[in-house]
Amino acid sequence: MTRSTVSGATAKSRSRRSRVLGRLAFLGPGLTYLIVLLLIPLALVLSYAFFRRGRFGGVIYELTGENFTRLFDPLYLDVLLGSLKLATAATLIALLFGYPTAYLIARLPAKWKTIALIAIVLPFWTNFLIRIYAWIVLLSGPGLVNTLLGKLGLGPFEFLYNDGAIVTGLIYSYLPLMVLPLYAAIEKLDPQLHEASANLGAKPARTFVSVTLPLTLPGVITGCMFVFVPSFGNFVIPELLGGGRSIMVGNLIRDQFLTARDWPFGATLAMALIAVLIVLLLLQSWSARRA
Amino acid sequence: MSRIRYTRRLPAAALVAGLAIAVSACGGGSTGTTAAAPAASASSAQLDPNMDLSKQSITISVWPGYTPEDLPKKVKDTLKTDLKVSLHDTNEIIMGKLTAGADTDLDVAFVSGQYAQALNEAGLLEPIHPELIPNLANLYPEAKELSYDKGNVFSVPYTWGTTGICYRTDLMKTPPTSWNDILSPPAEAKKKVTMMTTERWLALPAAKALGKSVNTKSDEDLAAIKAKLLEAKPNVFYDDVTFGDRLKTGETVMAEAWDGWCPTTEKNIKFVVPKEGSDLWVDTMVVLKSSKNKEAAHAFINFILDPEIHSWAAENILYKVPNKAAMDALPAKLKEDNAPLQMTPSQLLAGESIIDLGEDSTKFTRLATEVKAAK
Numbered sequence: 001m002t003r004s005t006v007s008g009a010t011a012k013s014r015s016r017r018s019r020v021l022g023r024l025a026f027l028g029p030g031l032t033y034l035i036v037l038l039l040i041p042l043a044l045v046l047s048y049a050f051f052r053r054g055r056f057g058g059v060i061y062e063l064t065g066e067n068f069t070r071l072f073d074p075l076y077l078d079v080l081l082g083s084l085k086l087a088t089a090a091t092l093i094a095l096l097f098g099y100p101t102a103y104l105i106a107r108l109p110a111k112w113k114t115i116a117l118i119a120i121v122l123p124f125w126t127n128f129l130i131r132i133y134a135w136i137v138l139l140s141g142p143g144l145v146n147t148l149l150g151k152l153g154l155g156p157f158e159f160l161y162n163d164g165a166i167v168t169g170l171i172y173s174y175l176p177l178m179v180l181p182l183y184a185a186i187e188k189l190d191p192q193l194h195e196a197s198a199n200l201g202a203k204p205a206r207t208f209v210s211v212t213l214p215l216t217l218p219g220v221i222t223g224c225m226f227v228f229v230p231s232f233g234n235f236v237i238p239e240l241l242g243g244g245r246s247i248m249v250g251n252l253i254r255d256q257f258l259t260a261r262d263w264p265f266g267a268t269l270a271m272a273l274i275a276v277l278i279v280l281l282l283l284q285s286w287s288a289r290r291a
Numbered sequence: 292m293s294r295i296r297y298t299r300r301l302p303a304a305a306l307v308a309g310l311a312i313a314v315s316a317c318g319g320g321s322t323g324t325t326a327a328a329p330a331a332s333a334s335s336a337q338l339d340p341n342m343d344l345s346k347q348s349i350t351i352s353v354w355p356g357y358t359p360e361d362l363p364k365k366v367k368d369t370l371k372t373d374l375k376v377s378l379h380d381t382n383e384i385i386m387g388k389l390t391a392g393a394d395t396d397l398d399v400a401f402v403s404g405q406y407a408q409a410l411n412e413a414g415l416l417e418p419i420h421p422e423l424i425p426n427l428a429n430l431y432p433e434a435k436e437l438s439y440d441k442g443n444v445f446s447v448p449y450t451w452g453t454t455g456i457c458y459r460t461d462l463m464k465t466p467p468t469s470w471n472d473i474l475s476p477p478a479e480a481k482k483k484v485t486m487m488t489t490e491r492w493l494a495l496p497a498a499k500a501l502g503k504s505v506n507t508k509s510d511e512d513l514a515a516i517k518a519k520l521l522e523a524k525p526n527v528f529y530d531d532v533t534f535g536d537r538l539k540t541g542e543t544v545m546a547e548a549w550d551g552w553c554p555t556t557e558k559n560i561k562f563v564v565p566k567e568g569s570d571l572w573v574d575t576m577v578v579l580k581s582s583k584n585k586e587a588a589h590a591f592i593n594f595i596l597d598p599e600i601h602s603w604a605a606e607n608i609l610y611k612v613p614n615k616a617a618m619d620a621l622p623a624k625l626k627e628d629n630a631p632l633q634m635t636p637s638q639l640l641a642g643e644s645i646i647d648l649g650e651d652s653t654k655f656t657r658l659a660t661e662v663k664a665a666k
Binding site: 058075 | 483528657
């Protein structure tokens with residue numbers, strides 16, 4: 001081996017090392033953030049799931065699997081299923097409202113498109129809690145809607161403190177998260193595909209089912225995930241709009257930490273929630289890859 | 292109970308609390324669950340009554356808005372010692388911190404009676420040294436008869452009160468007199484009633500209506516309480532925070548309420564303790580065994596019991612204080628406008644203290660979950 005090739009190989013390995021270092025330098029801040037603020041706390045929470053609650057709260061560091069058996073107690077399974085139902089209902093209805101809205105926005109002239117998109121995002125500029133309390137002002141017994149209906153000789157209706165109110169609150173809060181990915185998907189559609197479909201004799205409904213919907217499916221799935229995930233773990237809306245008369249898994253977790261002082265079981269419930277969401281996210285990425 | 296403490300039901304507070312828990316979990320220390328350590332009843336090391344307090348400092352943890360804002364300045368002027376105030380939103384949060392050993396700098400904590408009891412049983416409290424708190428003499432004799440801590444062995448009461456029914460006189464045909472009025476409301480009140488959602492107070496109306504103790508551990512009693520609460524569920528909803536406002540707007544006509552929270556200054560709102568009886572809640576001050584400034588901590592408690600300082604709570608947050616001199620000094624008009632302030636110590640003591648149930652407290656957690664999850 002000649003001198004020059006040796007030094008060439010060293011230079012190559014040196015440049016590879018500096019490339020790796022360069023990448024690490026860029027990845028560093030993000031990775032540190034994720035490790036310190038996500039992975040380590042998550043690992044801590046997970047580890048709590050294997051211990052017992054102390055008599056006065058706190059954690060007794062003795063390994064046990066009882067928290068996981070408790071998960072299958074019909075009481076908690078019911079809460080989990082109930083949350084699934086409410087979150088699914090909110091997601092499907094949000095899709096029903098969100099799709100036409102996104103479609104319409106995508107077909108608007110450019111100027112109006114921007115205005116419509118701002119209007120969709122606008123509610124996020126106000127604090128979430130204030131917006132939820134506003135619903136109480138609107139829908140309560142002596143609220144605005146009932147007062148107006150009363151003037152027409154109707155009602156009063158009980159809009160609040162039931163599952164319907166919870167689903168309404170969830171849809172209201174997360175509808176923009178449905179519209180935006182749908183808009184992005186519909187916007188990308190080539191209008192010529194519609195023309196082609198029409199030229200081949202398909203009626204608009206057929207075009208929608210065979211062309212538009214399949215091509216925007218990734219947007220549909222992303223939108224559904226964006227609405228489902230925060231709905232499933234929500235605990236504010238059931239409390240305020242549901243009047244605390246139904247509980248979702250988020251409330252259950254909050255109560256374990258904040259009133260029952262049972263961190264190990266709270267941690268177990270949180271892990272169960274995360275497990276369900278991971279399964280759903282895997283399904284989403286699988287379907288996105290296929291699409 | 293503390294107006295502020297129960298902002299726990301405000302999701303924002305809950306979020307902050309969640310964060311606090313995450314933080315304290317990260318700092319995670321020892322178990323804090325070893326009940327083996329001796330409770331405060333066994334007298335610990337002697338304290339020096341002539342200690343130079345300017346060499347010590349005091350750190351307290353208290354609910355936001357529960358003490359005068361200029362307290363540090365007042366303490367510095369009087370005791371010559373620095374006071375640091377840290378805040379907790381709920382009993383559970385400060386319990387979490389203390390049992391996890393995460394807040395070792397704390398000298399004095401404000402907690403409710405049953406939590407003081409639990410902290411004491413966990414061996415975390417310094418016995419109160421009465422010789423360092425001459426102002427204990429200002430307390431009503433009844434304030435030394437609190438069932439969770441007779442004789443103020445490990446806690447000194449700061450405020451006290453009871454739970455009852457807060458209602459609209461103009462919207463109810465007959466004024467409520469019984470817990471059954473909440474549990475099976477008359478026609479005009481159906482679905483216009485709030486009950487509290489925190490587990491022990493959720494159970495209270497049913498327990499009292501059935502003639503049971505609020506501290507019952509019996510499965511049979513709890514089953515009966517649950518049945519009664521499920522019967523009530525179709526006609527009530529649950530609210531620990533805004534029930535006063537809901538009454539004001541007329542959204543509801545009746546609420547299970549803590550006395551200090553019932554907006555009795557409104558013309559049409561009154562507070563009544565139901566005939567079956569109720570609870571006696573007490574918020575207390577405790578000195579932590581881990582405190583390095585125990586003399587200053589006692590001096591601080593003595594300072595708070597000064598009638599002029601102690602009456603701040605009654606005048607500003609409208610809670611009764613167990614301090615005779617402070618209550619006597621209240622303006623007559625204030626008591627006239629806020630009927631619950633007129634309750635006497637013996638009336639209060641007729642209520643049953645909610646005590647810590649240790650392991651069995653999970654029974655109430657389960658009960659609350661079952662009631663709220665029921666369709």
